[in-house]
Amino acid sequence: MQPAITLDDVAPLARGCAVLGTGGGGDVRSGALAAARAIREHGEVPLVTLADLDADALVVPLSGIGAPTVSHEMIHAEAEPDRIRDEIERLFGRPPAAVMSSEIGGSNGVAPVAWAARLGVPLLDADGMGRAFPEVQMVSMYVAGLPANLVIMSDVVGNVVTIRPVDGLWAERIARAVCVAAGSSALMADYVLTAREARGAVIEGTVTRAIAVGRSTDGAADPLAALRETLGAELLIGGKVTDVARRTAGGFVRGTVTVEGVAGDRGRTLTLEIQNENLVALEDGRVLAMVPDLITVVDTQAATAVQTEALRYGQRVSVLAWPCDPLWRTPKGLATAGPRAFGYDLDYVPVERSARVNGGTREAAR
Amino acid sequence: MQPAITLDDVAPLARGCAVLGTGGGGDVRSGALAAARAIREHGEVPLVTLADLDADALVVPLSGIGAPTVSHEMIHAEAEPDRIRDEIERLFGRPPAAVMSSEIGGSNGVAPVAWAARLGVPLLDADGMGRAFPEVQMVSMYVAGLPANLVIMSDVVGNVVTIRPVDGLWAERIARAVCVAAGSSALMADYVLTAREARGAVIEGTVTRAIAVGRSTDGAADPLAALRETLGAELLIGGKVTDVARRTAGGFVRGTVTVEGVAGDRGRTLTLEIQNENLVALEDGRVLAMVPDLITVVDTQAATAVQTEALRYGQRVSVLAWPCDPLWRTPKGLATAGPRAFGYDLDYVPVERSARVNGGTREAAR
Structure with missing residues (x-):
């Protein structure tokens, strides 16, 4: 049976993501609430590995970007992942096959469960940091040398911004400016990559690890x-x-x-x-x-x-x-x-x- | 014979645009230099009216956005209009049929001659202001009620940003933030509209008027x-x-x-x-x-x-x-x-x- 994120996994995942968040990454409570609600509404979220995906399947790494003190109070509207999915379909001619957490640490490790459930696609057991980092270019895809050629942002107001940056540092600079203009909080797809490109460019197994970290204190x-x-x-x-x-x-x-x-x-x-x-x-x-x-x-x-x-x-x-x-x-x-x-x-x-x-x-x- | 902007028109056009610029809109000298160079390189630029265009032909209103004190020192690279044209083709499946000045006042009234020459398309004898204004939503298309659903920006570094704003005020807020992040200067397509949509939503005849204003002092x-x-x-x-x-x-x-x-x-x-x-x-x-x-x-x-x-x-x-x-x-x-x-x-x-x-x-x- 394919593993899946169930309602029972949300609390330990949230605890683990908080530990991996190193103080940041956004408060896990809002992400956990969104994940639990989405699982109740749309069902369990299949957890897949890169081996489970076709080589050309699109993986969309999602994260909330912004100041944690603000995003704590702004839960991303349900329409935000839909708008990013629509933009990906418009640009690639096909929808994403899986959602990945850009950042397993903090709320960004938990909320992708909600985004995947909402979009009806599996969650990839991987992320782009293995922790939390504050800047857009601080992801494994950048370190692995993938060109930072696409960032898609969607804010609570409904604005959608697509950035084709010359490199990761410009992606960070422009995305940060857009984020601040949008009230210091936005949902962001940073890179859209095929499963083939993801190999060696993402940190695998981190969703499973976060759940294990969260469960480690149970009854200890x-x-x-x-x-x-x-x-x-x-x-x-x-x-x-x-x-x-x-x-x-x-x-x-x-x-x-x-x-x-x-x-x-x-x-x-x-x-x-x-x-x-x-x-x-x-x-x-x-x-x-x-x-x-x-x-x-x-x-x-x-x-x-x-x-x-x-x-x-x-x-x-x-x-x-x-x-x-x-x-x-x-x-x-x-x-x-x-x-x-x-x-x-x-x-x-x-x-x-x-x-x-x-x-x-x-x-x-x- | 179809009217065209010739090398002889550039200086009076620039003088007229400076007058219509009401102190802003960017120094016309950089725009005039770019226009003259582009005409020498690519030939005269046909000047068309809306009646000359097919109803579905795409008009791309272009302007430089930013602080005049900065754009005075940053002439838009030649590749910038190309990148905006490419993005339009990607999004609409066809290239723009004509360039329009978003803003006849100041450099933004003159430089479109260079952008049109570079892209090999005519210039529309119209603009979106009849003068210069400092903010993105202050255009006739917005006042006429056209949805402000697309802004494409290209900066000297090579970044391309596409904004699908919920309205003109958000277009201004986000575009301004992107502009500041890009060094307070960028080339921008604000709205991409068909000739049909442009009717009643642009201010016609303003290129001709700017040239007449510029010529009015000749020998007086x-x-x-x-x-x-x-x-x-x-x-x-x-x-x-x-x-x-x-x-x-x-x-x-x-x-x-x-x-x-x-x-x-x-x-x-x-x-x-x-x-x-x-x-x-x-x-x-x-x-x-x-x-x-x-x-x-x-x-x-x-x-x-x-x-x-x-x-x-x-x-x-x-x-x-x-x-x-x-x-x-x-x-x-x-x-x-x-x-x-x-x-x-x-x-x-x-x-x-x-x-x-x-x-x-x-x-x-x-």
């Missing part, structure tokens, strides 16, 4: 330990939030979060630098983890991810970090989404090395 | 009088520029110009409010002329138009004002491009009435 005696085990994550600090500075500008949330250690971490202070996602974790000027590796803040008791917008003074949190997909550690991957791509003058060091203190893991030092 | 003993005669224009003031305040922001040039009267106008002070174009002429808090009527600053000796960007302290200038096309005086015309559309809380009064002082024309009062 120590949810945090169970989550870390499934992720293979380092614990950077266990503490409480003592400062949150953030602002929404130019379509982004930017800010800094300070976590002071408690218990075994008392006396330590961790700082997180944020641009929609958690990008750099610092302690006394030393980098413990940095983008493109994943850094997520979780509730210490429940081990559920805490989005940047939900961080508040006094919260008890643990900060986890774990390795990104190997694609992001290639020279082009780092040029696209490494620390310098975000303006940090840092040489990338894999989290497996940077997060260790005195030769052991942080845990050993604690 | 009193160029200013000759120009006023051809335009049917009131003289608001003859004086010198004593202050120019302008800035480029959000894709627009905004500012204020002060002209102090000389000779018979000594002791009077006129203020011009500008948003790319001259919008309101004020004297002691009283409005002498306002948008959508045309207000142009000309050199007092040569009667050549002085663009907003070329205004300098001490220049001897005369400020002329004359009636707009009747289309702009309809309720929808005024809602689209009347004083309130630009943020001025003024009831529109036709220039024929507002420019008269003590029952006579300004000239009589002088």
Whole structure:
């Protein structure tokens, strides 16, 4: 029997996507609500692999683009995926055969279930990031060298914008401008690719992985330990939030979060630098983890991810970090989404090395 | 013999377009250079009327969009009209049959000669404004009620953006954002319409009129009088520029110009409010002329138009004002491009009435 996303999968998928969202990617609750409603209305969503698709079948990578603080309050209207599908049919002469999440992290990992259900097509078990990233060109298709030759955007008002950019950076620049003009939120197809083109250019298995991450804490005696085990994550600090500075500008949330250690971490202070996602974790000027590796803040008791917008003074949190997909550690991957791509003058060091203190893991030092 | 735009027509067309540009629309010199070069390269450009075209023939209204201070330095690459033509063929299954100027005022009145020559199609003797206006929805097609369902933009980098807006105001908002992202300058097809749709929805004869305006001062003993005669224009003031305040922001040039009267106008002070174009002429808090009527600053000796960007302290200038096309005086015309559309809380009064002082024309009062 072909696997499918059922109503029971939505909650763990949402929890997993929140963890993979590294603080951004949009609040998973709105995506989960949309996914559950769409499954009730249209039925389960088949989950397919690239091997299940004809080589010429069109895969449409979809994502919401915009500031999470805004998209949290603007659920994409049902007509938006329809308008993108219509534009694809107009341009390619055939409709998309499958929807893919452009970004498994955050709401963009969950909402494609709703978009696929609505369009009556399967969801591809893959995405373009293996996490969340804030910019349009920060996708595996770009790193794999596929020409960024088509972006289709649809906003809540009903405007449809098609961009044929000269490259991924121009796609980002123009798409961001359109997004801000549309109220800092839009639905976007970034690349439309055949199954043949998708091979080696998408990160496979990430829907399945997100569900597994979400289920890992179910009934666990120590949810945090169970989550870390499934992720293979380092614990950077266990503490409480003592400062949150953030602002929404130019379509982004930017800010800094300070976590002071408690218990075994008392006396330590961790700082997180944020641009929609958690990008750099610092302690006394030393980098413990940095983008493109994943850094997520979780509730210490429940081990559920805490989005940047939900961080508040006094919260008890643990900060986890774990390795990104190997694609992001290639020279082009780092040029696209490494620390310098975000303006940090840092040489990338894999989290497996940077997060260790005195030769052991942080845990050993604690 | 079918009329055509020849090399000899380019200079008078440019002078006429500058006058109709009411201070904006882009410096005509770059458009004139492009037009002359294209005619040398591709030959004269046939000038056609709507009656010359098949009812289903596609007319593509083209214009440069952006801040004049920027477009002055960025001549649209030759490939830009080609890219728009290709996109039209892709979308409509046939190429455009004629190019139309979206805006006869300023560079956008002259440059279409180059674009038509380049594409090997005639120029339609019509435009969408009868003057220059700063915003995308301020065109006769919008006032005539044609759905603003397609905008195609091409920038110097090579990006092509197609917008299917829900209405003209959204077309303006998104196109402006794309334009700013592209460096505040792009080539744009706003509406693609059949000759049938164009009837009553464009302002006809304006290319011929611009050439006549440009030729009116040729060999005239009193160029200013000759120009006023051809335009049917009131003289608001003859004086010198004593202050120019302008800035480029959000894709627009905004500012204020002060002209102090000389000779018979000594002791009077006129203020011009500008948003790319001259919008309101004020004297002691009283409005002498306002948008959508045309207000142009000309050199007092040569009667050549002085663009907003070329205004300098001490220049001897005369400020002329004359009636707009009747289309702009309809309720929808005024809602689209009347004083309130630009943020001025003024009831529109036709220039024929507002420019008269003590029952006579300004000239009589002088």
